[in-house]
Amino acid sequence: MTVTENMTRERPDSGGEVLRAEGLHKHYRAAGEILSGVTLSLQRGEMVAVVGPSGCGKSTLLHILAALDTPTSGTVYFAGKVVSSFSNSELAEFRNRQIGFVWQRHHLLADFTAAENVAFPLFLRGVSTSTAQATAHERLDQVGLGSRAESSAASLSGGEQQRVALARALAGDPALLLADEPTGDLDEQTAESVFQLMQSLHRTRQLTSLVATHNLSLARRCDRILNLEHGLITERVTNV
Ligand SMILES: Nc1ncnc2c1ncn2[C@@H]1O[C@H](COP(=O)(O)OP(=O)(O)OP(=O)(O)O)[C@@H](O)[C@H]1O
Numbered sequence: 099m100t101v102t103e104n105m106t107r108e109r110p111d112s113g114g115e116v117l118r119a120e121g122l123h124k125h126y127r128a129a130g131e132i133l134s135g136v137t138l139s140l141q142r143g144e145m146v147a148v149v150g151p152s153g154c155g156k157s158t159l160l161h162i163l164a165a166l167d168t169p170t171s172g173t174v175y176f177a178g179k180v181v182s183s184f185s186n187s188e189l190a191e192f193r194n195r196q197i198g199f200v201w202q203r204h205h206l207l208a209d210f211t212a213a214e215n216v217a218f219p220l221f222l223r224g225v226s227t228s229t230a231q232a233t234a235h236e237r238l239d240q241v242g243l244g245s246r247a248e249s250s251a252a253s254l255s256g257g258e259q260q261r262v263a264l265a266r267a268l269a270g271d272p273a274l275l276l277a278d279e280p281t282g283d284l285d286e287q288t289a290e291s292v293f294q295l296m297q298s299l300h301r302t303r304q305l306t307s308l309v310a311t312h313n314l315s316l317a318r319r320c321d322r323i324l325n326l327e328h329g330l331i332t333e334r335v336t337n338v
């Protein structure tokens with residue numbers, strides 16, 4: 099099958115399904131099999147939590163779903179298209195335009211200002227400096243940090259840096275937000291405010307979101323909870 103044929107091979111039932119993973123396996127030589135056949139589906143507009151013990155593979159899974167890493171085997175579909183069949187330019191476009199990724203260790207550029215950090219993904223796609231800066235300021239306003247736009251990332255508190263990371267993930271108006279422990283390392287009150295912010299941005303920006311978290315009480319406020327353990331996903335019943 100040629101790449102072009104493979105790319106256009108759409109799942110006939112993709113409907114409102116934004117992302118689907120089928121039978122994902124991931125094996126690391128040192129760590130062994132981390133994912134042992136993960137299958138999941140995200141419907142448009144859902145906010146879904148993925149929980150599981152440290153080291154169970156939550157970050158590994160999110161990286162694979164964002165095409166930042168490749169599975170040993172298995173398939174990821176985005177809007178019905180097979181992600182592994184994307185050309186390099188389609189992959190770059192997928193990562194830059196469709197996905198907003200909040201890293202577990204937010205990976206802000208410490209010596210750059212909050213606004214420069216948020217504008218960075220827009221510079222990568224060739225948006226003009228003035229438009230990128232205007233968008234960055236708008237996103238920082240939305241996360242309550244408009245007044246800190248010109249502060250260096252290193253000078254911000256942990257919660258503020260987490261909010262900048264969220265603003266950066268949303269800078270390019272993605273369809274899908276993948277957030278890896280966006281409230282990790284934050285005190286309870288700050289975690290609550292970052293989560294509330296993410297929930298409200300999820301609604302207003304009509305996102306589909308997958309959030310890895312250790313915080314079960316926050317996970318219970320998502321539409322569904324996926325439990326990752328022993329390399330497999332099981333769905334937990336929420337509100338219990
Ligand atoms: N690049 C890599 N090379 C080898 N092993 C890796 C690599 N990345 C992750 N691992 C291993 O895979 C396992 C799962 O790691 P991962 O970071 O996905 O877990 P996690 O569920 O996100 O944990 P946490 O809750 O602590 O963030 C760990 O044992 C880790 O050491």
Ligand SMILES: [Mg+2]
Pocket residue numbers: 156157158202278279
């Ligand atoms: Mg992790």
